[in-house]
Amino acid sequence: MGIAEQFSPGELVRARGREWVVVDSSNALTLRPLSGSEADLETIIPELEADPVTYASFAPPSLTDKLGGRDAAQLLRDALRLSLRRGAGPFRAAGRINFEPRAYQLAPLMMALRQDVIRLLIADDVGIGKTIEAGLILREMLDRGEIDRFTVLCPPHLVEQWTSELESKFSIPATPVTASEAARLERNLPNTVSIFEAYPFTVVSMDFIKSERRFFDFKRACPNMVVVDEAHSAVSAGKGRQRRYELVRSLADDPERNILLLTATPHSGDETAFHNLLGLLDKEFAALQDAGGERQRQLRERLAGHFIQRRRRDIDAWKEPGLFPTHETSNFPYRLTGEYEEFYGKILDYCAEVIESVEGETKKRLAFWGTLALMRCVGSSPAAAARALKTRAQLDPSAISESELSAQTLDDEELSENDLEPGVGIEDENLSSLIATADKLSAEVEKDPKFKALIKALEDMLKKGHSPVIFCRYIATAEQIGAALQKFASKHVVEVVTGAMPSEEREIRVEELGGHENRILVATDCLSEGINLQAWFDAVIHYDLSWNPTRHQQREGRIDRFGQKAPIVRSVLMYGENNPVDGAVLEVIIRKAEAIAKQTGVRVPMPDDQGSLTKALMSTVMLRARGQEQMTLDLDFSDSEEARQIEMAWINASEQEKKTRTIFAQNSLKPEEVAVEWEATQTALGGYADTERFVFQAMKRLGQPLEPLKSGAYKVALHLVPDHIKERFIAESLIDDADIKPLKVGFSARPPSGTISVHRAHALPSVLAENFLEQALDEFADEDALSTLPRLGAWETDAVDEVTWLALLRVRHRIDSRGKLGPKFAMAEESAAIAFSAFSKLPMKWDEDAFALLDQDGQNLDKSTRQNQIERALNSLEALQPALTQFAHERSEVLAGDHVRVRQALGSKGQVKVSAITPVDVIGFYVLMPGL
Incomplete structure (x- = not known):
């Protein structure tokens, strides 16, 4: 790993004698100065710099800083929390995903983390989010240092979607590899270097690796993590599919390779194909087809840890009903x-x-x-x-x-x-009349x-x-x-x-x-x-x-x-209704599919061996319909022998699929196991409510308050904010330079129709949070700018019984772990707060209890009292440093315990050590006076 890759977009670093924000950190560091614009970007190679690039540490507030009140302090707290990208919790990827996943979508991740080598079949229904579930696993494994490369194999028409989803939701810059793109990708590569060696993250069209040369090149250079989308197509019969099976089978034969298989239709009525699919997880699972008694029970118990399949109604068990619309x-x-x-x-x-x-x-x-x-x-x-x-x-x-x-x-x-x-036209004199x-x-x-x-x-x-x-x-x-x-x-x-x-x-x-x-x-x-x-x-x-x-x-x-x-x-x-072909399709195929799904509780594709059953049905349709003076659906094909054969084949396939439903992985993974960790993640990083409060207050401070709508959503005039923030919105494609209409936004997973769902990692709160935090920390920032938040404040409140000093902190940790790729370290950070007694100078409240003091109503103090109290507090700040340092080390111990506990619960053998980086950054310092 190069030095640049040790940093993460959004982090603050010190280079060339000043502080910067990391914009990109792939091969080199792309940096933007604090309070700078996109036009001020600089790209540097850390190895070539005269002085090392380091994480930025900031001086505490001083008496020369601007003073403010409770509202500004609350804004700075939320800006700090919502700008975090590398959270310190046991889920390393939590701060680097650009959406808010639901608890049920974390289940496959939990299953994957339980395995030394990931072999997982995710067979959730269409629309539940298999791409998201796979992306969460990829992001987490990358951030844990368990993998350093991966490939997604998918049908050609899905390449663009995969590439876009990985970039927009998981901040992973994957390279699309298609037949049309290959020449461009290979143009600047040595003849001995494969695309799959040069580009660590690739999304590969199945069609691209059909040729003999591509086939063997991919097998030779294939990464240690492979995702196979539409995996059922790699095991089904048909022209070209045998080649796919050979490829995926050969990849699965490497016992150290991680493989994620995704499909909404794992069982299509073909028992052999289904068990071939299971055999890609472990060759022994293919034997389920013929196993019986104790052997079958053992195999099914093992398979439960590798196979997860859920329908819409299964999601309600995860205590998150209403995530999907009524259809x-x-x-x-x-x-x-x-x-x-x-x-x-x-x-x-x-x-x-x-x-x-x-x-x-x-x-x-x-x-x-x-x-x-x-x-x-x-x-x-x-x-x-x-x-x-x-x-x-x-x-x-x-x-x-x-x-x-x-x-x-x-x-x-x-x-x-x-x-x-x-x-369908042939040499026929009757055609001219039909064409006319x-x-x-x-x-x-x-x-x-x-x-x-x-x-x-x-x-x-x-x-x-x-x-x-x-x-x-x-x-x-x-x-x-x-x-x-x-x-x-x-x-x-x-x-x-x-x-x-x-x-x-x-x-x-x-x-x-x-x-x-x-x-x-x-x-x-x-x-x-x-x-x-x-x-x-x-x-x-x-x-x-x-x-x-x-x-x-x-x-x-x-x-x-x-x-x-x-x-x-x-x-x-x-x-x-008088089209006999429509009638046969409607009655024998479409409605029968619904009836069988309702009867068996499962839905499978129609088992039709290369169209033989449909051919027989349509032969009967054309024979009966020809010569009828008036076409009608009274030609009932549902009772024909051909229709009965289709129904029987379908019912048999559905019953076989129903049997596989006893192998649900969710039987071995309880909703509460995921929910606890998810709630902890939300608390640490901020959920929808935190995001709504912050955006509401931030836009109000910028002079463009949100306009409530009857639907519960808001209108937000992003085009009217100060130019330096508007420029950031444009760079994030939230608005165009010429936009003059407000956006409609909502702060929930499913906001009203016609509105944008805004979560903590969405560009709107991200830009606002990063800007407010950067401006506050930049000693050269314009103090009179609306977006420059004061780092000092004092007010009167009923939330305290004695004079209280509240320190808003950024605590940084070094996380050392050992995975399959050897030792790796990562930097993590979290927001924290400690409330001290001004009398004893001892801590009274920590973390959420201390943060909550900012949510209590407060009254402004007169200028003289405020100045005196702030001066007294700052003069004592040095004396509080030992307590701040002790708190940081205690937080590291707690975090180490969280990591170990989660890893042990998941059965992971990986090791982890968490160390505090001191001194702790004091981002804000406030005096709270008891009310009279």
Whole structure:
């Protein structure tokens, strides 16, 4: 580790004869002078400096300092507490995460810390926060010195999300490694150095390591910590997945490598795949499939320490109900009429004729899937149908396999990026007439019965104040209805996002749309994974049915997830009530999925061996529907033999999954074990209530008090604060230079809809706290500036019975630990307070009891009395130093005990030693006079 890495962003250091704030500490130190601006940044390499870079220690207040009252003292206390980034408690990462995790999200971290080598399968439901849970583990292991590198393996469309989450929430600058980025990353590297050796933290696309060269290079240089997202896809059958399994299996074969496996669907009905997944944790767990009796019991008991799986309702057991919104669902049928119904019938006849006319068994199967895809396009929109009819079919077995074509048609979860209309047109004289009809209907979208139904569904949603996402299957459909909605929802900004755009552009468009108060997003399934939408949207309309029920969960999971502020989210499922394909999908697949989930209590993907069950069902649908004079859902497919086969396979898979629910890791980890540590962390660093009080008082002092709203939130005019603070807000992307509108903020995990959730590590309190603390400690700061807090004060209060001196302290500790990577030291700091008797000069109150004195009402003293009392107190400050030093050493002993106790409770073998750094920094010193 270089010297720069020993420091942490936000810490105060001394270099080149002055004090600085650390902005970045990766390879070099990027520093900003106290009270300086972003334009004053300096980058230094500590090893090349004439004098060593040290942690800053500050002189105590002096008689020349500005005097203040209780309100200023309270502000300085809160600024000190909320500016801490490296807390001294047993959770080393607590001060470096930029959000407030919930207690249940700490459970996987507690499980991981119990293991010498981490092998953990996190299988929580969609939206609970698996990425957050994994990030907490990574951040903690880095700060403990247990790991120094890691890699996240994920599908390509999730690379950007992972990189963003690690940077924004955990202050980890991970490098995205994709096929398109590899050349740039390797450009300046020696031929003998791998990307994975040069960049310590990487997020790697599974597609990137498919090639032979990449595959073996990654295995050779793989870090000692690996996170595998969507881990079920590495053990499932199918083209390309065997290669993934070989890779992850080879990584797991290293007994010293830490592995986190993440998936919302650990069991997809394939027993072998599920036990292969468990076998990645420990090869012996794969034997659970065949084990019985005592052997099975022993394996399950061991597995409980490596496997955690929770549904929404399980979270209530963690004493945190109400973290997720209420989800209301409804169906919205429509009926094809006139030309639209007639066109559908002609397409149905055309598809049957194509299948009959194609020769050769393989081509006939390809034709079946191709024409079935055409039926889906027609059901989606005339625009999608026209585009599909104009594109030549892929009937050449050498060009595409049946498994690939069926996967596209059946909405395979790995093909969410594939939203192009399939090529189904062939050399056929009948096509010109069908294309002409499709083009005609496409040009009159406002007459489309399906689009009319969408308008009705939207009117109801918008009337209730929702911001909806409309999910379509194909690009042509999304583009068509997006354009048409501009006319029908003229008061709303409508944006269309499809797989035709690069992933970076999709995210930019979504964020820009989120800046508008009235917004509608039209998207294909390229957004069903990858970009979380809960910050801006609270409703989903399934314009097109997906043939994969998991895809519906993924769509809704973009808004119905941890962090959603709206108390109610809604989803609407649209379907054609006289569309036989919609009818079969709705009755046999979607509703059956819900019924089986309700019956068994678990939800698994439909077990469909490469589409064989769906193929049989749809063959029956097309056979029965063809020739009907009027299409109707009276064609009941739910009682067909094909439907019964699907149901039986599904029930069997669900029952198998239900059995695995007996292996819940939460049975071995009680909520109270986590809650105690979490409450201690909140107390030390400050929770929502502390943050609200501080921001409220800070903005009031700056002349821009928060404006309360009826919803319980506030408006805050960040653009009107002094320029040096506004500049910091702009640098943190809280506002733009041209912004003139106040922000709406709330101080809770789920504030009212349309407001920003502000927690202790959010940029708003962070900037204010750091600025107030820096200004107070900077001897060159402008004393008349609103943001310069006095470090001295005196007032009268009923909180004390005798003259009391209150010292506000910053106590620093050195934590020496020994982990897998050998000895490591880290600096930690905490805010503290001691109340002394002015008569005996002995401590009377400590920590929270002393802090609480600042929360009691006080009255100003006359100038002369205040000056005399402050002078007397400061003259005695030197005499208090032994007590301050003793307090620091006692705090170190307590902290060492906390670390040892937590480590022992977790079964950790690591060693830790905590030593106080003296002298203690006296940040503020106050005199409290008893009331008369």
